[in-house]
Amino acid sequence: MFNPMSMLDLVVVLVAGIALGFIFRNRKRVNLEKVNLLTILVLIFSLGFSIGSDNELLASMPRVGMNALIISLLTIVFSVAFLEIARKAARIK
Amino acid sequence: MIKYIVVALAIGIIAGYANNNYGPAFPNGWVSDYLFNFSLLLLLFVMGFAFGADEQAAANLRKTGWRIFIVPLSIAVGSIFGGLVGGYILGINLAGSMAVSAGFGWYTLTGPLAGQLFGAEFGALGFATNFLRELFTILAASLLVKAGKYAPIASGGATAMDTTLPVIVRYCGSDSLIIAFLSGFVLSLIAPFIITAIASLPNALSF
Numbered sequence: 001m002f003n004p005m006s007m008l009d010l011v012v013v014l015v016a017g018i019a020l021g022f023i024f025r026n027r028k029r030v031n032l033e034k035v036n037l038l039t040i041l042v043l044i045f046s047l048g049f050s051i052g053s054d055n056e057l058l059a060s061m062p063r064v065g066m067n068a069l070i071i072s073l074l075t076i077v078f079s080v081a082f083l084e085i086a087r088k089a090a091r092i093k
Numbered sequence: 094m095i096k097y098i099v100v101a102l103a104i105g106i107i108a109g110y111a112n113n114n115y116g117p118a119f120p121n122g123w124v125s126d127y128l129f130n131f132s133l134l135l136l137l138f139v140m141g142f143a144f145g146a147d148e149q150a151a152a153n154l155r156k157t158g159w160r161i162f163i164v165p166l167s168i169a170v171g172s173i174f175g176g177l178v179g180g181y182i183l184g185i186n187l188a189g190s191m192a193v194s195a196g197f198g199w200y201t202l203t204g205p206l207a208g209q210l211f212g213a214e215f216g217a218l219g220f221a222t223n224f225l226r227e228l229f230t231i232l233a234a235s236l237l238v239k240a241g242k243y244a245p246i247a248s249g250g251a252t253a254m255d256t257t258l259p260v261i262v263r264y265c266g267s268d269s270l271i272i273a274f275l276s277g278f279v280l281s282l283i284a285p286f287i288i289t290a291i292a293s294l295p296n297a298l299s300f
Contacts, residue, residue, distance in 0.1 A: 049108055071222045
């Protein structure tokens, strides 16, 4: 459920990407846009797949869906508002 | 791009549902673990590469410095406050509602954990609330960014380090990568502890 090891994997891959991007900064640019979009779609597909195959999640929706919608919209609104206020106060650009 | 995302998500949900309920053609983990992890790692690498090659991005980050941690902290406080308001409006257990909001979009964590701490009803609520937060972030990132430069990062919460990261980077720009990832990382780290801590709050908070 809570797996810090896989979170560490993500950090390692990200740092490796940044380091290589930094090293090859002045080489001719490769257009990664197409790869990017295709990979995003594969990621979103597999996210959808885990949602669709999660019976517990699907069963919870009709029962608590309305309450969940209200709470989730409020968490989004207030987290956005708090972040914007904090950004202004701390002058984070 | 959002059109493609909606289609990919819909096909994924249908495929996952079909594979699960009409006799599995293959183990679910092939897609929800292997394919998911592979595409996520590839994306992180590619986005990291683009970030590293962008001279402006690193300079911006250096200017922000340690203040970057204000981002996940304000998102955490805002989310829990939203849960408090929501629980008050709906007239449900306030601690339960705040704990559910402290999942920051991570539904596979919050569902089981809230269920264990507050009972099955809050387990279901934890699942649904955080799933909707993730879904909304993916679908509405292009609108959210108009409310503030980093609004999709706030909306994405803990998922800003994985599932919603590509959409965030797409709409907030390549230089938002580290802020988004770090914010999602910090929120993922603290979510289980905050949920557990809220559960041990005195009953004064509940009706």
